[in-house]
Amino acid sequence: MARAENKETAGPVARMVAELARTLRLRRGWTQEQLGHELGFSGAAVSAMETLAQPASDEMLVKLEEVLGEGMGIFEGARKYMRLEKYPVQFQNYSLLEQEAVVLRLYATLVIHGLFQTEAYARALIGGGYPPLPEARVEELVEARLARKVLFEREPVALIEVVLEESVLQRVIGSPEIIREQMQYLAQCARRRNVTLQVLPLDTGLCGEHPGDNGPMELVETPQHDHLVYLEIQYQSLLISDPAKVSTYAQRYAKIRAQALGPRESLGLIERLAGEHR
Structure with a gap:
């Protein structure tokens, strides 16, 4: 659904796409309805894109490249940056680092990490946040989150290590059906050759030591082999590059992994939990 406030908040890439699409449309002498017919969208959708009431979706960018691209690849190239603009502000700078990472080491303490969320889980999580978001914004954020999964198929492949608190697996988001699907998807992810998934048991800390009690973290190794740490909490983020820190x-993180269940035990636990949500 188009929103008037989008016209004020639309980013520079959305504005560039709108202006370029309008210019190329007029060069061909097409109305918005004619362009919509060629794209497989309504004339109203084209109008919303050109006026920034609803910036171009990923699907529309693909069709714009086919219909108006003229072999330049501009609309195709814009897809990555349009997705970037849809992310929450605190995540935008980090998202490109995530997509280009050689190695990701992740520790999640409250919910399933975004890279491993199913569509239904992500929609329930984002839609259930506070303050409530308009449905159009929820769908936009869900689409942007799912787009991050290209990292799993990218070449060269990224190595991903993730440690999930056991409490994350037991927290029902949305419904038992959504959680069952999420556990099944996690099990699929855990079987990927480039993914190592471990679960930190609930009883960690019984001996008086819990290295993960300061919250979630993400460790990144870039293609240049720089090492960074990303922290995010309550819509605030911090990117750390100081080598000592x-x-x-x-x-x-190494201590957290050492206290976690092994990959095979972790997979068994996830499969058992998936079976319990029936």
């Missing part, structure tokens, strides 16, 4: 987080 990054080293401390890396040591903490």
Whole structure:
């Protein structure tokens, strides 16, 4: 659904796409309805895109490239940056690092990490947040989150290590059906050759030591082999590059992994939990 406030908040890529699409449409002498027919969208959808009431979706960008691209690849190239503009502000700078990472080491403490969420789980999570978001914005954020999964298929392949708190697996988001599907998807992810998934048991800390009690973290190794740490909480984020601080987080993450269940045990636990949500 188009929203008037989008016209004020639309980013520079959305504005560039709208202006270019309008210019190329007029060059061909087409009305918005004619372009919509060629794209497989309504004339109203084209109008919303050109006026920024509803910036171009990923699907529309694909069709714009086919119909108006003229072999330039501009609309295709815009897809990555349009997705970037749809992310929450605090995540935008980090998202490109995530997509280009050589290695990701992730620790999630409250919900399933975004890279491993199903569509239904992501929609329930985003739609159930506070303050409530308009349905159009929920769908926009769900689409942007799912788009991050291209990292799993990218070449060269990224190595991904993720540790999930056991409490994350037991927290019902949306419905038992959604959680069952989510557990099944997690099990599929855990079987990927480039993914190592481990679960940190609920009883971690019984001996008086819990290295993960300071919250979630993401450790990134870039293609240039720089090492960074990304932290996010309550819609605020921090990207750390200081080598000494990054080293401390890396040591903490290593301790968390050491206390977690092994990959095979973790997969067994996830499969068992999937069976319980019936």
